[in-house]
Amino acid sequence: MARIVMKFGGTSVADLDRIRNVARHVKREFDAGNEVAVVVSAMAGFTNQLVAWTREASALHDAREYDTVVAAGEQITSGLLAIVLQEMEVPARSWLGWQIPIRTDTAHGAARIKEIPSEILIDRFAQGQVAVIAGFQGIAPDNRIATLGRGGSDTSAVAVAAALKADRCDIYTDVDGVYTTDPRIVPKARRLERVAFEEMLEMASLGAKVLQVRSVELAMVHGVRTFVRSSFESPDAPQTGPGGLPPGTLICDEDEIVEKQIVTGIAFSRDEAKITLRRVADKPGVAASVFGRLSDAHVNVDVIVQNVSADGRYTDMTFTVPRTDFERSMEVIESAREEISYEEVTGSADVVKVSVIGIGMRSHAGVAAQMFKALAEKGINIQAITTSEIKISILIDAAYTELAVRTLHSLYGLDRQ
Amino acid sequence: MARIVMKFGGTSVADLDRIRNVARHVKREFDAGNEVAVVVSAMAGFTNQLVAWTREASALHDAREYDTVVAAGEQITSGLLAIVLQEMEVPARSWLGWQIPIRTDTAHGAARIKEIPSEILIDRFAQGQVAVIAGFQGIAPDNRIATLGRGGSDTSAVAVAAALKADRCDIYTDVDGVYTTDPRIVPKARRLERVAFEEMLEMASLGAKVLQVRSVELAMVHGVRTFVRSSFESPDAPQTGPGGLPPGTLICDEDEIVEKQIVTGIAFSRDEAKITLRRVADKPGVAASVFGRLSDAHVNVDVIVQNVSADGRYTDMTFTVPRTDFERSMEVIESAREEISYEEVTGSADVVKVSVIGIGMRSHAGVAAQMFKALAEKGINIQAITTSEIKISILIDAAYTELAVRTLHSLYGLDRQ
Structure with a gap:
């Protein structure tokens, strides 16, 4: 048994069919006896619509109100995924930033996570429940929703994994791992089995857009073993690749990298x-x-x-x-x-x-x-x-x-x- | 100076242009020196989309998760209206059910409001701020969002007016008041200047769909003077009709009805x-x-x-x-x-x-x-x-x-x- 955080981005939850596919990935980990927290983004395009509305409302919109509006996207996805999981007989419950609570600083629109109490989620794990967490959002000291800035759900996932002392944080994305370079430029590019945090940090800041830089920093600081893998792969595919790890790329401490x-x-x-x-x-x-x-x-x-x-x-x-x-x-x-x-x-x-x-x-x-x-x-x-x-x-x-x-x-x- | 609650339904906030029109109504009352709380519904059609998604997720969806999903509609409108008001130089702040908090019972999906502490809103009034409140939602004892059932924003508005001991609760709708009967059937139907709570309760339960029955009950119990008026009327129209009241129908205690x-x-x-x-x-x-x-x-x-x-x-x-x-x-x-x-x-x-x-x-x-x-x-x-x-x-x-x-x-x- 392991404790796992799974993160799914906007394209992975773009509609109900894809949300069902996500639920099958979650069910696989749950059925294997793991404790699972899932972090979700808004459905693809939804956040853009909300952002467009706030701009239409005012070019100089208040960051607190912007946060109130745009956080609705992840709220919707978290509720829908919880419903789909329950339908698949996986006990699940959604969690919004203010419910856990994911405490942030006051920088509305680009907030940083300060603290995530783990008791409530661990208690639900003990009851056999999967936690579906709305990414990208937390609650600021003024009791208002604060969002983490674009791509913030990666950061939410790593921060939750750190708080829960999770064994692994799986970032499901539209690529199947981290490559030696962009395969569109170099067809001979190889998928890396493991990458050290420091290396990933350099790659992320230098244009490899697999992960938000801040999430890699956070993973490094807290030693969160982070796994980049494909959400479009079949949920029923074999879960053991080379080195006994699932197929994808593990971002880890360099001590874990032998060669x-x-x-x-x-x-x-x-x-x-x-x-x-x-x-x-x-x-x-x-x-x-x-x-x-x-x-x-x-x-x-x-x-x-x-x-x-x-x-x-x-x-x-x-x-x-x-x-x-x-x-x-x-x-x-x-x-x-x-x-x-x-x-x-x-x-x-x-x-x-x-x-x-x-x-x-x-x-x-x-x-x-x-x-x-x-x-x-x-x-x-x-x-x-x-x-x-x-x-x-x-x-x-x-x-x-x-x-x-x-x-x-x-x-x-x-x-x- | 008066303390007023204003409520706007889904068709009144269907897009940004209409939200701006709503903001002009609010600004008029604010500029007149009143303390104003605004209660808003979701943009027309939005709640239907959210409900459709929950049904697509599962025919037998969990009521708690349903509430998490559908409450997002009012959250979005409240943030957008606050932004538009600020743009018009009306200090405004959005309030979600859990922030006030509007405490409900545990009947997720059709919850009843139990208590609304008024301190925080009254404090904001004293600071010269308009409160924009997401209708239709509250928070249940389990710390989860609870919705009030269809048409619940009317009930939210009357409950907020009762809690704030407001002088008036203005329900802005797509008709300009309560009529002696349906004007589509009887062209000679007259708009009523005043209706007693008991009469309105009978009319509401007998098919006059201007107000949700529960909101009329609540207004009657707490003696909230409730005003039904049109949101499509110009915000700059004269505010004094017959009897010194704004144009529309006042629902009030029968003692206020002389003839x-x-x-x-x-x-x-x-x-x-x-x-x-x-x-x-x-x-x-x-x-x-x-x-x-x-x-x-x-x-x-x-x-x-x-x-x-x-x-x-x-x-x-x-x-x-x-x-x-x-x-x-x-x-x-x-x-x-x-x-x-x-x-x-x-x-x-x-x-x-x-x-x-x-x-x-x-x-x-x-x-x-x-x-x-x-x-x-x-x-x-x-x-x-x-x-x-x-x-x-x-x-x-x-x-x-x-x-x-x-x-x-x-x-x-x-x-x-």
Whole structure:
């Protein structure tokens, strides 16, 4: 017997037929003698409708009232799934954020979970009941519904799993696991059997959209073994894949990963734009001025490269911003020309960030050197580089995306045999 | 300054344009310096969609989960109206059943309100805030959402008005008041300026569908002055009609009605069917046997007429049942033929119940005699009669409905001049 949290997203509960399919997955785990909590999203498209109504009501809507409106979507799904489970003779009960209660902070619309008391759910497990929990919502200290922001149901699921000290948190999604890279770009991409939390965190923040970043952080902090698997797979399929685990990808502590790869995956993000300032005065305070201005405009700057100046007077500075903030960022920089004092500003959205990720890098030198050599051989020019302990990111011309990703995927031995 | 509860039904909040119209009515009362609580239904059609989903989930759905699903409709409207009011610079806050809390009994799906603490709302009034309350819902002792049954938002509004000791409860609807009879049948029907609670209760139970019966009962018990008026009227229309009241019909204590009419209104109900048992043994226990069987089958019997038997051995018995229960009732009676011991059972759904209502009847004799004479002159045969202190109901052939209603409407001086 295990204690399991299962999470199903909007496309998995889009209509009653799909909700019945979800119920069959839940019934399988329940019939196997497990204690089960299910976390559900709103039916696909429903949240969009609710959000559209709040916008139609007012462009500057109150976040508390927004939360009251949009939380209705998950409320509906939780009730419907409980009914379907009961129909299948699985004792089930729905739980809204305020009923458990899932306590959050006061940041309505993008709240963070502070505390989830587990007594009530554990008591229901003891009575043989499955808990169907409305994701994405909690209750703020002002006794009002608070939502967690888009994709928040992943976070709800992991937080519930942490509170319940669950053996596993299964995130059912429309892909069947985490891959070494995007299979649409690299047909030889392999599904990973296990990924370390740190690696997953880098992948999630670098554009692999399987899981919300915050949910991975939470899983890492609380050591929640999180499993990414397909909700469209038959509920009756065999539940034991390689390594004795169900088919999918386990995100876990690196101690659970016996054979550590040097490189686990190649991520890439097209949501980048590059801005270069030429002949900036090389003196203290300039960087603070540039990035202070952007920060005031709520632009998140990512990669920053500054060359050492040859004559000690001027330097060139390159950095990236989210592509959606590109034009606004250019305006900010241009309007601050006097203050920053540069000769020329240029920018381009034709760039892509490619990242090589792996916890094995910590103990292996030469990963970067290998990377640069392989890309040089293909004639790919590297425009900027940034690294962390378990990641090397480069900025290249967007036209070379596929070539670069495939080259690196082969280079680090990730291709499926 | 007054304290007012305003209630808007599903057609009044069917889309954002109509919600904005509702907000203008609210703003008018707020700007006039009143303390305002608004009770809203779900957007028209929304509850039907939610109910359909619960049925699709399971024919025998759990009432608690049904409540969780369907209460989402009013939750959405309350949030949206609060946003629209804020946009119009009216400070507003939404309130769900569990937040006030509106405490109900445990009868999920058809719960009754037990208690509404008023402190929190009165405190918000003092802060200059309008309360937008989700109708139709409360919270049961098991900490789960409970809904009040169809049309329950009227009841929510009156209950909130009672709890707040409001000066008035305005029920905005798609008609502009309570009429002496259905204007579609009698073009000369007049809108009533005032109706006594007891009269409205009779009218509501006899087929005038302006207000849910339970809400009228509640208004009567707590002495809530209830006002029926149109939500489609311009929010900028003059607010003073005859008698210094806004245009519409005031339902109030009879002490507030100075000139009491003998007859206030003519109601009729086509939802009736008649069943006659011929040559029933005239002995103790027979009536108990007939109506016991029907009661066991959850059939509500209304009018009952039993003739005195000529020979002391047999009698004829006629009674009415709701038309929807007609066939089932016939089966019940036929299957109990042995026990009841009758010669023949006949039935007809071609009947209508016409009722004459007025608190003035208490002090006036001859109302019934006048009625029977007028109908006889038109050749209308009366099949059964039942009376209360303020009402006379007759059962006639459905073909004579319009003739009978028009005749009685003129007879008692109700025609518009």
